[in-house]
Amino acid sequence: MxxxxxxxxxxxxxxxxxxxxxxxxxxxxxxxxxxxxxxxxxxxxxxxxxxxxxxxxxxxxxxxxxxxxxxxxxxxxxxxxxxxxxxxxxxxxxxxxxxxxxxxxxxxxxxxxxxxxxxxxxxxxxxxxxxxxxxxxxxxxxxxxxxxxxxxxxxxxxxxxxxxxxxxxxxxxxxxxxxxxxxxINTPALPGLLLGLADERISEAIRAIHQDISQTKTVAQLAKVAALSRSAFFCRFKQAVGIPPMEYQVAWRMTIAKDLLKTRLYSMAQIAERVGYRSASAFSLAFTNYTGTSPSKFQHMAELTAS
The missing domain is CATH 2.60.120.280 (Regulatory protein AraC)
Incomplete structure (x- = not known):
């Protein structure tokens, strides 16, 4: 494969x-x-x-x-x-x-x-x-x-x-x-994605997050990918990217979830599975906490914006 x-x-x-x-x-x-x-x-x-x-x-x-x-x-x-x-x-x-x-x-x-x-x-x-x-x-x-x-x-x-x-x-x-x-990327100055990608070890962790968002990556797993201790990885990631690794992972998951919701091609359970949540209710709670609105309300608002 x-x-x-x-x-x-x-x-x-x-x-x-x-x-x-x-x-x-x-x-x-x-x-x-x-x-x-x-x-x-x-x-x-x-x-x-x-x-x-x-x-x-x-x-x-x-x-x-x-x-x-x-x-x-x-x-x-x-x-x-x-x-x-x-x-x-x-x-x-x-x-x-x-x-x-x-x-x-x-x-x-x-x-x-x-x-x-x-x-x-x-x-x-x-x-x-x-x-x-x-x-x-x-x-x-x-x-x-x-x-x-x-x-x-x-x-x-x-x-x-x-x-x-x-x-x-x-x-x-x-x-x-x-x-x-x-x-x-060769001359990044401030914390952000480019500085993260310029760091060979942190870039491996960022790629791991993007590789398969259906699987939750823990700090320990990402630290292993980056060949760093947990504490060293956490501090280095936050210093480079500007946010903690788990916050970055959630932000990227929600970005994908919003795109999937707008298509209306998938059920809540299917979207939950694709972005790494065990159930539709768990996804709905996480989405609401992150965005301030429920997935169904977001879909409705996206439709109104598109029309």
């Missing part, structure tokens, strides 16, 4: 259900400043030429140059601005459409000295908040040739809208996110 290799990063990105909202090309000249607040949508950008500044949540400004790729999984407050001459706090620019999918900011009388490919997408998963919390706040990659090609394909596909573009764009977004996150 061939064992299926589980890839937690791919599974999480797939369950986020990314869908494109809009994408465009932006040219800038002179002093300009674009601020976006309270969108909460994932944002991505490639600097095609020139340079600009990026400030996220009032942190120190980052200097972006040609070939840079930026991904913000949950963008609430960020600013793009020119670097020379510096755009002051009193400068606020509104992009002006110059053709389909193309916009201009800054001084109309100057030749453009920076060109960006930018886009927003959305996550259709009802568990997006939980999953996004496991991802980095910001992904910034230099010399991102592969990611640039993916963004160019995304924009071309979303503007042309040929037959089947919805599926193509969805798959391209998944590939874009996976490529960005796995590139960042």
């Amino acid at each position: 061939v064992q299926v290799v589980v890839d937690p990063l791919s599974e999480i990105v797939s369950h986020l259900k990314p869908q494109i909202a809009f994408s465009k090309m932006v040219q800038g000249a002179g002093a300009w400043r674009i601020t976006r607040e309270n969108t909460g949508e994932p944002f991505y950008c490639v600097v095609i030429s020139g340079e600009c500044g990026l400030t996220l949540d009032n942190d120190q400004q980052r200097h972006l140059t040609a070939g840079d790729f930026v991904l913000i999984p949950e963008a609430f407050d960020f600013t793009f601005s020119s670097t020379a001459p510096a755009a002051g706090d009193d400068v606020h620019s509104l992009p002006e459409a110059i053709s389909a999918g193309r916009f201009r900011v800054g001084d109309k009388g100057q030749a453009a000295n920076v060109q960006l490919l930018v886009g927003h997408c959305r996550f259709d998963s009802l568990d997006a908040k939980i999953l996004v919390a496991l991802l980095p706040k910001l992904v910034h990659i230099r010399n991102a040739t592969r990611l640039t090609r993916l963004v160019e394909m995304l924009i071309e596909e979303s503007l042309a809208r040929p037959p089947g573009y919805v599926q193509v764009v969805g798959h391209l977004l998944e590939v874009l996110l996976i490529e960005a996150f796995r590139t960042k």
